[in-house]
Amino acid sequence: MRKKQIALAAALGCTLLLAGHALAAGAGNEPTELDADTVEYDMKTGVIQATDNVLMRQGDTRIAGQKAVYNAKTKQGTVTGGVIAVRGAMRMTCQEVISDGPEHMKAIGGVHGTENDRSFTGEQVDYFPQQNDYVLMEQGGIVSNQDGTFTAARMEGWLKDDHYLGTGSAHLVSPARNMEAGGDRMEYFGQDQGRVVAEGNAWAVQDNNTMRSNRITIYLAKDGQATVQ
Structure with missing residues (x-):
């Protein structure tokens, strides 16, 4: 087993983090674009809602789904419905991505990601970027590449370490x-x-x-x- 075999979790963490940032519609150093069939923005509450054929773009990151909700005041947001997140060679699919702000992002429902020859699978993945890049698959997961496969009923990792x-x-x-x-x-x-x-x-x-x-x-x-x- 080589280090890159489990290091895929780092790529997963980056993707979840970028998904959370993309919800911010302008967060980060690069401009964010939001396209959807319907977009509503309440300036009083700071809530943005996008429905049907939602696509967010920021740099080389793309997040697509059927509905996105973001609160500019609380920095919380979700993307639901056949979510696809792409960054470079990294691709992740799930049913929902939730961002509680910069401290916690979560992917739920048949989470599956690939990057070149590597892949990960889990029902739910939580990412805590401010806790030493902590990743948790509470319901178990599979991480694999051409050299091997690592599975467990519960998986967690500290990416920086x-x-x-x-x-x-x-x-x-x-x-x-x-x-x-x-x-x-x-x-x-x-x-x-x-x-x-x-x-x-x-x-x-x-x-x-x-x-x-x-x-x-x-x-x-x-x-x-x-x-x-």
Whole structure:
């Protein structure tokens, strides 16, 4: 497993953040464009409502959906109905994106994202940019690329620390490394040498060799190879 395998969560966080910014209709250094069949703006309340064929553009970011609501005073907003968010090579789809302001963004309903050979899937993804870029998939998630797949019943990560944690049926499969591992809890540390720690009914298989323990540590070499201990 290589660092880029789980680092996709960082791209997800950026996309959610930009989705929240796009709701602001003018936030950020670049101008924002809002197109829709119907747009209503209440200058007294600061609420903007756009319905049907909504498309927001800011730089290379595009957010599309069926309805968007943004409150310029509270900085809160939502985009609902077949939401598609695109930024460069990154593409995310879901049913709803909610921004509570700069502190919290959330994607709900069949969340799926891709970036080149990498992808992530979850029913709900929360992003807290002011909490060390914290990402939470409370209902579980899948992160994968051509080198392998990491799944768990609950996933969370601290993007700035390159630190991720999966709990509940945590499972890592890396066909490229001929390695598979799992446990009740699996933690990934991407900094320095890099390692994965599986705990609770932990097991690992590499090159037809099987190991079982309450705690197994997998050290990741700089060349992407893995050593199980």
